[in-house]
Amino acid sequence: MRSLRALSLDLDDTLWPIEPAIAAAEATxxxxxxxxxxxxAAAWPPPAMRELRARxxxxxxxxxxxxxAQRRLSLAHALRACGSDEAQAEPAFEVFFCARxxxxxxxxALPALTRLSALLPLASLSNGNADLARIGIDAHFAVQVSAREAGVAKPDARIFSALCQRLHCAPAQVLHVGDDPLLDVAGARDAGLQAAWLNRAGGxxxxxxxxxxxxxxxxGELADWCAARLGAD
Ligand SMILES: [Mg+2]
Known part of the structure; x- marks a missing residue:
């Protein structure tokens, strides 16, 4: 059996559903x-702002x-297009980011994080820009890696390599778990990590x-598996 020394978790749609949080942040x-x-506000309602960010x-x-960075640039563009002060982009971003x-x-999620972090070092690995300290769960994580800091996003093997370096583990010693078949499972597998799919919908x-x-x-199933595998809980 392959050794397991650390566990890496995706964030969006793994620990929380992301779409309701983004929709609420856009409304805020x-x-x-x-x-x-x-x-x-009149020129850039949420759907227009969303399209602008995508563009x-x-x-x-x-x-x-x-x-x-995409949100900040979007806000600066929207303000400029209306002849408004671009300096408002930063406080506007903070309003969005706080709500996000x-x-x-x-x-x-929380019961599992408590169990898992007692079993082995936990890492977060996300393409999103969630702030675990603001969310209040950062104490569970030994390491946090984001695409923003790494300069590349999942499924690029380089972000998984950066994760393993931060964990001081070989890729084969790390299990990455996430909801996205391509970004999480295929990405981790191609980078030499162990990979598990979080299939909440049962598809x-x-x-x-x-x-x-x-x-x-x-x-909870993941925590059960890790506890059985590591012989403790
Ligand atoms: Mg995800």
Whole structure:
């Protein structure tokens, strides 16, 4: 059996559902703009702001891995287009970012983090820009790696290499778990890590490649598996 020395977890849609948090953050930002910069709010309602961010991401590949930079640039562009003070981009970003981190953890997440972090070093590995300290769960993680800091995003093997270096582990000693078949499972597998799919919806494996040997319905199942594997709980 392969040795297991550390566990890496994806964040968005693994520890919490991301779409409701983003939608709420967009609405919060819109309310803030309505109160302070109504012309900007009228010109850039949430769907337009979302499309603008996507357009900026396509046109600026150098920040494809950095959602915070994309949001800041979007806000600066929206303000400039309305003749408003671009300096408002930073407080506007802070309003969005604060709301984006008000996530609702899946029910199984916190009990599993408590059990898992007592068993072995935990790492977070995310393409998103969540702030674990703001969310209040950073104490469970020995290491945090984001695409923003690493300069590349999953499934690029380099971000998995950076993770293993931070953990002082060989890739084969690390199990990465996440919801995304390509970004998490295929990415980790191609970089030489052990990989597990978090399949909350219970769907069929869509690829790429063969289904992983390890599939969990929730993080409680993952904690059970790790406890049995490591002979403790
Ligand atoms: Mg995810």
């Amino acid at each position: 930002l819109h309310d803030w703009l309505l109160a302070r910069l109504p012309a900007v 900026i991401a396509r046109h600026c590949p150098e920040i494809a891995h950095d959602f915070s 981190n008000r996530v609702a953890l899946y029910e199984d 069929d494996w869509p690829g790429p490649g063969a289904a992983p040997a390890l599939v969990f319905r929730d993080l």
